[in-house]
Amino acid sequence: MTIHDFFEAEYSDSVNQQNIWAVLNAITKAAVSVSDDLKKAALLENVLGSQGGQNVQGEDQQKLDVIADLAFIEAFKSCGAVTGIGSEENEAFVSFDTETSKKADYVVLFDPLDGSSNIDVNVSVGTIFSIYKRLSISGESTDLGDFLQVGSKQSIAGYVLYGTSTMLVLSWGEGVHGFTLDPDTNLFILSHRNMKMPLSSRLYSMNEGNIKECEPGVAEYIAYCQSQENDFNGPYSGRYIGSLVADFHRSLIKGGIYIYPNVPAAPKGRLRLLYECNPLAFIAEQAGGMATTGRKRILEIEPEALHERAPLFIGSKNMVEKAMSFIS
Ligand code: AHM
Numbered sequence: 001m002t003i004h005d006f007f008e009a010e011y012s013d014s015v016n017q018q019n020i021w022a023v024l025n026a027i028t029k030a031a032v033s034v035s036d037d038l039k040k041a042a043l044l045e046n047v048l049g050s051q052g053g054q055n056v057q058g059e060d061q062q063k064l065d066v067i068a069d070l071a072f073i074e075a076f077k078s079c080g081a082v083t084g085i086g087s088e089e090n091e092a093f094v095s096f097d098t099e100t101s102k103k104a105d106y107v108v109l110f111d112p113l114d115g116s117s118n119i120d121v122n123v124s125v126g127t128i129f130s131i132y133k134r135l136s137i138s139g140e141s142t143d144l145g146d147f148l149q150v151g152s153k154q155s156i157a158g159y160v161l162y163g164t165s166t167m168l169v170l171s172w173g174e175g176v177h178g179f180t181l182d183p184d185t186n187l188f189i190l191s192h193r194n195m196k197m198p199l200s201s202r203l204y205s206m207n208e209g210n211i212k213e214c215e216p217g218v219a220e221y222i223a224y225c226q227s228q229e230n231d232f233n234g235p236y237s238g239r240y241i242g243s244l245v246a247d248f249h250r251s252l253i254k255g256g257i258y259i260y261p262n263v264p265a266a267p268k269g270r271l272r273l274l275y276e277c278n279p280l281a282f283i284a285e286q287a288g289g290m291a292t293t294g295r296k297r298i299l300e301i302e303p304e305a306l307h308e309r310a311p312l313f314i315g316s317k318n319m320v321e322k323a324m325s326f327i328s
Pocket residue numbers: 059088111113114115116117207242243244245270271
């Protein structure tokens with residue numbers, strides 16, 4: 001079943017169905033284009049490598065960060081259902097000020113290419129997105145308030161994983177469903193219906209290079225995972241890809257916990273609340289998992305800035321709860 005047919009059959013809010021499908025359709029179109037670019041990247045000129053600049057967050061931009069950003073912006077702009085976007089690669093939100101766009105119902109926040117430091121080494125990367133209903137008045141330009149909504153208000157959250165296959169995983173608040181791109185037809189086909197995250201597993205995921213720098217509770221939890229005195233009576237396996245989407249997707253399917261805590265180099269965590277933590281937190285909860293800062297539920301944080309960061313403890317419910325029990 002194609003994503004379109006599944007959406008038509010299962011999405012229960014008939015008032016908004018047509019418009020929000022236009023947004024999802026834009027995502028599938030841009031994802032196919034980015035997926036193609038990634039597959040051919042090493043064979044094309046001017047696609048691999050650094051762009052030679054930095055984004056607003058002081059991170060090196062890869063050429064593919066910019067290519068993916070433009071592909072998604074163009075798809076959202078032309079779909080007619082999005083009034084503006086916020087992206088990791090753009091300092092301010094972008095308002096699409098055409099007459100149609102001003103009347104459109106949705107804003108989208110996204111990270112066009114997450115884990116992009118992994119592109120040059122042919123390792124999985126992803127796109128993460130979050131769709132909200134606008135709060136501003138229809139017919140006027142979107143404003144920052146449309147983007148600074150609490151995560152629990154997301155209309156649809158999801159990600160695209162460009163891995164050994166390209167997958168789109170999403171939730172509109174009625175479970176989590178996964179679609180695999182059929183490269184022969186360029187259609188996303190339902191492959192994972194009603195995904196459930198295992199309550200626990202023996203897998204933990206963290207950049208352990210930071211272990212001596214993070215707060216004691218995090219190091220104590222990792223020591224617990226590595227000890228003989230844990231719930232499995234023996235060491236867990238460490239798995240860290242360095243692409244959040246890929247690490248999260250593994251947790252969704254096999255169970256596990258992913259931790260990116262506060263560290264001196266990133267005192268509020270490394271990951272961005274609005275287009276990394278919130279969408280994945282929404283998916284995690286819908287799949288029976290959990291997402292917190294170590295102290296507080298991610299989906300209840302009131303955002304203050306477009307690119308604000310948050311520490312992230314996400315994954316299997318029992319594991320996130322256990323990790324939080326070590327944090328004072
Ligand atoms: P990015 O959006 O610039 O790629 O940054 C986010 C990425 C995540 O995908 C990944 O989990 C993390 O940063 C890796 O950070 P580190 O290299 O500090 O472990």
